[in-house]
Ligand code: HEM
């Protein structure tokens with residue numbers, strides 16, 4: 001796997017970026033089905049994937065964060081403070097949104113077995129209210145905010161591209177690598 005360099009992201013960074021972009025899109029389709037099409041065949045089809053896929057996204061985001069830290073001196077410099085802050089915020093949300101849901105899942109006392117893996121065996125007795133309340137308060141809201149951030153991020157890439165080749169960041173993440 002080639003590493004990053006100051007002009008372009010390397011193949012592992014690109015793989016993680018685009019794999020997560022596709023999976024997160026699927027995740028938002030399932031969230032939308034739950035939000036807007038409750039009790040429909042569409043919800044029945046995609047909602048069961050929400051928890052296991054959300055867990056897989058958390059694992060991928062953690063690996064990606066570790067790789068980003070390992071590559072931080074090699075990868076292309078952010079074009080502005082806003083871009084740098086934007087990328088850091090995306091990472092914070094990629095980790096916080098699924099963690100809040102997992103906290104609520106644990107606090108509910110219900111078992112959680114994504115892909116047949118017993119991550120939480122569940123427990124008898126009363127649920128842990130603060131965990132359930134925090135997750136319920138923030139998971140969905142911050143999830144939708146993450147979608148807004150992603151739309152803003154993709155829009156900024158387009159805006160930079162239209163300003164001309166010297167501002168274009170698209171070739172950093174896509175196309176021939178050197
Ligand atoms: C990156 C990962 C994730 C994203 C982007 C995400 C996004 C969302 C969004 C936007 C909603 C709001 C839907 C609505 O308004 O009806 C939602 C709801 C929900 N999510 Fe996630 N989610 C993720 C991971 C997870 C995980 C790991 C779990 C469970 C272990 C989970 C469980 C739930 C549940 C039970 C709901 C319905 C209750 C609520 O609205 O809070 N999610 N998710």
Ligand code: HEM
Pocket residue numbers: 013017020021024068076077078079083087088090091094150153154157169170171172173
């Ligand atoms: C259509 C969707 C997307 C497009 C066109 C796009 C495009 C790009 C481009 C061109 C870069 C390089 C920018 C630079 O170095 O200045 C980049 C970096 C980045 N993108 Fe995206 N992106 C998309 C979706 C996403 C999604 C869904 C996420 C996260 C949830 C994301 C998170 C990031 C992050 C954190 C970086 C910094 C490099 C890294 O650590 O991977 N992007 N993106």
